[in-house]
Amino acid sequence: MKYPVSAVGCAIIVAIVAGPAGARKSELTAAAFMPTYAPDVAQPAVPNGSIFQAAAGYAPLTSGSLASRVGDILTITLVERTQATKSNSANTDRSGNIGLTPPTTGILSKLFSPSDVAASGAQGFKGKGDAAQSNALSGEITVTVAKVFGNGSMLVRGQKQLTLNRGDEYIQLSGIVRAADIGPDNRVPSTRVADAQISYSGKGEIARASRQGWLQRFFSMVSPF
Numbered sequence: 001m002k003y004p005v006s007a008v009g010c011a012i013i014v015a016i017v018a019g020p021a022g023a024r025k026s027e028l029t030a031a032a033f034m035p036t037y038a039p040d041v042a043q044p045a046v047p048n049g050s051i052f053q054a055a056a057g058y059a060p061l062t063s064g065s066l067a068s069r070v071g072d073i074l075t076i077t078l079v080e081r082t083q084a085t086k087s088n089s090a091n092t093d094r095s096g097n098i099g100l101t102p103p104t105t106g107i108l109s110k111l112f113s114p115s116d117v118a119a120s121g122a123q124g125f126k127g128k129g130d131a132a133q134s135n136a137l138s139g140e141i142t143v144t145v146a147k148v149f150g151n152g153s154m155l156v157r158g159q160k161q162l163t164l165n166r167g168d169e170y171i172q173l174s175g176i177v178r179a180a181d182i183g184p185d186n187r188v189p190s191t192r193v194a195d196a197q198i199s200y201s202g203k204g205e206i207a208r209a210s211r212q213g214w215l216q217r218f219f220s221m222v223s224p225f
Contacts, residue, residue, distance in 0.1 A: 167204015
């Protein structure tokens, strides 16, 4: 015997299934931030008749110990700070009135009174809206060079996992940096990272306590208010 399934029942089932799947999303994408290791065996240089051979492991003396090859390590200093505010207001007012003096003599004076021919109206509107948002992230994360482009820019990526007393914290970063932006201490500020993808998240009982339950999330989505 088959029982019909209501639309609400289907939505609840989808919400229950989507909950764990959403929790695993960050774990599935963690592979995109895995470190890149330098090759164990350097590729032999192809003879081209020149005295200088730009081998894969070549680095100029002027660069010192700065990251310049695939697998090299550099540190990204997180100095993210953004702030946005928006405000608008509107105020309108309109009023009008009209009055006629009825005749005081004759038949018409019996039909009208001063209150019958007086009219007035007023209209007003006032609205105001404000919005503000700010974010700040500070710290450091050490990443590896995943790819070196022809113009000297480098694709870097890496992640850091902190296991604390009541949960785990994850910091993931990927982006493109210029060799000229690398400081003498092999550090690059995050504001100089192009196409930066920075993720800071956590899981555990503290993170679960700060999130809505699956049933409350469902009613928040379907509620018209």
